[in-house]
Amino acid sequence: MDDVALPRNPPPKPKRANPPSSTSLAEDDGYSDSEYSISPARRGRLNHTTARQQQQQLHQQQNDSPPMTPTYHHPPRSKVSIVDAEPETTIGVAVKMKGELSFERLLRIEGEFEGKLVSKGSLVVGAKGVLTGPVENMKEVHVTGGKIVGNITVEKLVLRDKAQVFGNITAKTVKIDPDCVVVGRLNVNPQAPELINEKGEIVQTKGAASSGGGGSADA
Secondary structure (H helix, E strand, O other), rough: OOOOOOOOOOOOOOOOOOOOHHHHHHHHOOOOOOOOOHHHHHHHHHHHHHHHHHHHHHHHHHHHHOOOOOOOOOOOOOOOOOOOOOOOOOEEEOOOOEEEOOOOOOEEEEEEEEEEEEEEEEEOOOOOOOEOOOOEEEEEEEOOOEEEEEEEEEEEEEEEEOEEEEEOEEEEEEEEOOOOEEEEEEEEEEOOOOOOOOOOOOEEOOHHHHHHHOOOOOO
């Protein structure tokens, strides 16, 4: 009987001594949990998420807080004295005038003027200025070294730098330097040109009472 050749089976595959486990394949970058709790790749993602959350919280706080109002500090504006203010009209040092002069705001006299001033503004008489005539119903009069010959009825009078006044003064406020000269009567009180007694009450003069009695004897 003839021999029949039998098919030969392939040799079995060799077994690996330590096959890789599924847990080791799932680890990131070959780091095990026993050595690091979080892998560097995951740690980077968490840090990015935390930074983004912090930015969102800061943005939310800024939106919730009331807007800041900018504060501007302006330096206080100092009031310019009429002595330094620009006058509306000026009588120069070499000018001599006579007559009647009207002005609205401010007159400065550095020369000489004789006559009547018509205004409810202010007056400055400079160092070489000379005014001969009454000063009535003005707001402020500053005499800085000059001279006024005539009665003065104003709200405020300032005499400085050896100023001279020859005449009666009626004013609500007066400031006179020690080196100034005043020859005349003074009526300085908050009710000026009215007269007041020691109690601050307005006192009627005899002339005012007679004028209010119904007219003159020739009428």
